[in-house]
Amino acid sequence: MSSETATHETRVPPDESPAECPYCQRPLESAELLTLHKGLDHWERLDDDERERFRETYAAESESLRSFRLKLLGLLVVLYFAFLFVYSYVTTDPISAGMVATARGPIVGAL
Amino acid sequence: MRTRWLRRGLGVALATTVGFVGRALAHGGSLRAATGSLSIPTWLFLLTGGGVVGASFLLASFVTDRAFIRAVHEWRRVADAPLAVARRATRAVSVVALFGVVAVGFLGPTDPLRNAAILVVWVGWWAGYVATVYLLGNSWPALNPWRALAEWLPSLDRAYPERFGAWPSVVGLLALIWLEVVSPLADEPRLLAGVVVGYSVATLAGAAVYGSDAWFDRVDPVSRVFRYYGRVAPLQRTDDRLELRPPGAALTEPRLVDGRDEIAFVVALLWVTTYDGFVGTPVWADLARGAVGLGVPAVAVYPAGLLIGFAAFLGAYRLASRSARETAETYLTPDAIARRFAPSLLPIAAGYHLAHFLGYFLSLSPALTAAVTSPLSPPLNPVLIVLPGWFGGLAVAFVLVGHLVAVWVAHATAYEVFPGRLQAVRSQYPFVVVMVLYTMSSLWIVSAPDVTPPFV
Secondary structure (H helix, E strand, C coil): CCCHHCCCCCCCCCCCCCHHHHHCCCCCHHHHHHHHHHHHHHHHHHHHHHHHHHHHHHHHHHHHHHHHHHHHHHHHHHHHHHHHHHHHHHCCCCCHHHHHHHHHHHHHHCC | CCCCCHHHHHHHHHHHHCCCCCCCCCHHHHHHHHHHHCCCCCCHHHHHHHHHHHHEEEEEEEHHCCCHHEEEEEEEEECCCCCCHHHHHHHHHHHHHHHHHHHHHHCCCCCCCCHHHHHHHHHHHHHHHHHHHHHCCCCHHHHHHHHHHHHCCCCCCEEECHCCCCCHHHHHHHHHHHHHHHCCCCCCCCHHHHHHHHHHHHHEEEEEEECCHHHHHHHHHHHHHHHHHHCCCCEEEEEEEEEEEECHHHHCCCCCCHHHHHHHHHHHHHHHHHHHHHCCCHHHHHHHHHHHHCCCCHHHHHHHHHHCCCCCCCCHHHHHHHHHHHHHCCCHHHHHHHHHHHHHHHHHHHHHHHHHHHHHHHHHHHHHHHHCCCCCCCCCCCCCCCCCCHHHHHHHHHHHHHHHHHHHHHHHHHHCCCCCCHHHHHHHHHHHHHHHHHHHHHHHHHHCCCCCCCCC
């Protein structure tokens, strides 16, 4: 990844002040992204303080990803049940009805 | 690419020889046959296909461990392979094959199912060999008979005009597909042989002027198709070594697609596979008849459809790249984004190709073997394999697998391009929308009833 940073062609809107990478001059959208970028692409050139800051930022990012994943999971569940209901309304033939029954298998089995 | 004339011939041959009536091997081959027996309405079939791609994006987004993604994509096994020695032999064989195809095309039997030239080009090369390129690795540089001939011939070595870039190959690809769709190229051996001769003359002349490296690396559309398809494959060649990598892993590398011309070529590759199916649908038949009714000349309908559809595909992709700049809140230009994510479209094209051609290849392979072993007097009634009904479901699965690989490749690429992981996921929103729409339209094409394209 580090060798290709020069191929990053960027355009910064005139009213914004980007955080510029001191090693490859790539403008980044925020200080956090700059810290992440330096840690990912220029790890060898960082001193201990900067590496520590990268670790902290990466951990904070993982924290916010956790709630994002929950939203993803919610979306998947909605998608799954939406399809399940649509299929159970639309299909009348025995094969597809059987498929829906299999999907409900555990409940039927419990009864 | 479609070979409906051969398929139609095949259907007739089947009906007469084995008493098999129906359209199991009609246009679209096994795909159409499978979806003809759907027990759910078409809209739900399409929605499900789109839903699978959307859900796979959601699932891919769960993978947020950079180290894991990198490990998957950097996994490789390397082996030394002195391929340069073998190349001389394989090229000599393929030059002999090229002359054989032309000779049999002009002199062999006129029945497409018995003519070795037709069967070698469409069944052996375009269906079977192309599949090996994206499933195993790009062996075309070792086979390319035109390149072998060009390197034996003298060259002027003029400098290739840089401003043309890959555009001549985009035009060449669209022109080849147009020719395939409007002419009975898969039905008339004489015509096929003539086109092969024409292509050979143009290729050798071009290589003689600009040198074979410039010609086959930049201009020749066929070599470019194989180069891009080959990047999907697990075997990659680097200098004198062979690398084994996970399928699609080589697509995340930067600079694989460099510039608007190469983006256009990748999109064109995707579009031509779609176009080929689209002209066999009733919607196209109505559109074409309507346009001709309004006074558009019949000759112009097919190229116009080809270009309008290509422009629409390119426009949709560019629009997605532009919106990705917004959703990811990045300073990268839309062009830079478009270049990096273009290779993720290649597995889709490969999946669609496999869905189209695997059944076709398998059912015609005995005829191919028979015709190749005795090109001048092939058996009168070549053996054909009738595929079981479930084969069509397999074809739908290939279309979906192509999209799933594409979603994963785009996910991994986004992680390489963007320092923020949430930013990487957000950059994918517009592309996922485009991919879902694309899945639905290709599934719509394969589930539409098959009609003969008008005016050809």
